[in-house]
Amino acid sequence: MNKYISTGLTLLVLVISINAQGFKVKAKGSQTFNFEDKGGRNQISFYSKTPLEDITGTVNAISGWATFDVTDFVKTLKGKIIVKVASMNTGIELRNNHMKSVNWLDEKKFPEISYEFNSAESVKQIADNKLSFKVRGKFTLHGVSKDVEADGEATYLDENEQTQKRAPGDLLGIRSNFKIKLSDFDIDNSIIGSKVSEVIEVSVNIVGSNK
Amino acid sequence: MNKKQKLILNIVGSIVLSSVIIWIAYGREIFTKTQVLIEKKDDLFPDMVQKQWIDKFVWGLDLSGAISGIAILTGFIFFFLFRTKKQQ
Numbered sequence: 559m560n561k562y563i564s565t566g567l568t569l570l571v572l573v574i575s576i577n578a579q580g581f582k583v584k585a586k587g588s589q590t591f592n593f594e595d596k597g598g599r600n601q602i603s604f605y606s607k608t609p610l611e612d613i614t615g616t617v618n619a620i621s622g623w624a625t626f627d628v629t630d631f632v633k634t635l636k637g638k639i640i641v642k643v644a645s646m647n648t649g650i651e652l653r654n655n656h657m658k659s660v661n662w663l664d665e666k667k668f669p670e671i672s673y674e675f676n677s678a679e680s681v682k683q684i685a686d687n688k689l690s691f692k693v694r695g696k697f698t699l700h701g702v703s704k705d706v707e708a709d710g711e712a713t714y715l716d717e718n719e720q721t722q723k724r725a726p727g728d729l730l731g732i733r734s735n736f737k738i739k740l741s742d743f744d745i746d747n748s749i750i751g752s753k754v755s756e757v758i759e760v761s762v763n764i765v766g767s768n769k
Numbered sequence: 770m771n772k773k774q775k776l777i778l779n780i781v782g783s784i785v786l787s788s789v790i791i792w793i794a795y796g797r798e799i800f801t802k803t804q805v806l807i808e809k810k811d812d813l814f815p816d817m818v819q820k821q822w823i824d825k826f827v828w829g830l831d832l833s834g835a836i837s838g839i840a841i842l843t844g845f846i847f848f849f850l851f852r853t854k855k856q857q
Binding site: 599601603610611614616647649650651653711713715720721724729731733763765 | 798799800801802803804805806811812813814816817818819820822
């Protein structure tokens with residue numbers, strides 16, 4: 559009888575450990591990372607490819623958070639990233655003004671763009687402190703929310719002398735890429751014509767601290 | 770066509786040609802830029818690339834077009850003013 563119980567328990571532990579995918583770092587338990595970066599190094603860039611001109615823009619006014627259990631990233635991940643439309647820059651002042659105008663992103667009415675996520679899937683362990691994953695969440699742009707799936711990669715750095723130069727506490731670096739369709743968010747691209755692509759590629763490079 | 774008109778034609782031609790040559794030399798961008806992006810690697814997270822805007826002037830086709838347009842329009846006016854008037 560005892561044999562069956564011990565075998566059952568071993569199997570249960572095995573199943574739990576297979577399902578629980580997370581970082582193998584010094585930190586334990588639930589951790590919350592804040593992505594507000596006063597140094598302005600956190601960045602989200604967007605890219606539009608058209609026959610006329612390829613446009614790359616950046617956003618630096620980023621805030622938000624992500625929380626997860628270090629040992630079970632898949633089931634416990636949730637968070638929100640918020641960017642200010644006012645900080646979007648394409649390198650041409652006139653184009654920035656057009657982009658933020660009523661005909662496009664309407665910055666005065668919709669000053670923020672956000673992405674709220676609450677689970678990860680297809681997690682692969684790249685290194686002890688690095689995971690790749692897919693995340694699904696609500697992307698809100700121009701007052702419209704849609705489900706958007708993103709590819710992501712997270713790197714966990716335990717606090718050390720080098721990380722302290724950036725920020726106190728452990729650091730979490732997130733890289734992510736996804737695409738959005740402007741028409742899904744009620745942005746009429748026909749006004750601009752072929753100057754801007756209907757599909758915009760978004761690339762996220764942000765680092766958060768848990769202190 | 771008189772001497773003055775020929776001179777105007779040459780000046781306008783030179784301005785248009787120069788603006789096209791400058792545009793090509795600056796990399797044939799469509800729009801004039803005052804900032805360009807450079808990429809920097811993050812020391813702590815080597816996979817991450819940070820884009821940074823630096824102040825740099827890039828001559829675009831719009832600027833060449835505007836300069837050429839003004840030159841052609843001004844040239845046309847002077848070409849008309851310097852026409853040889855028939856003696857009555």
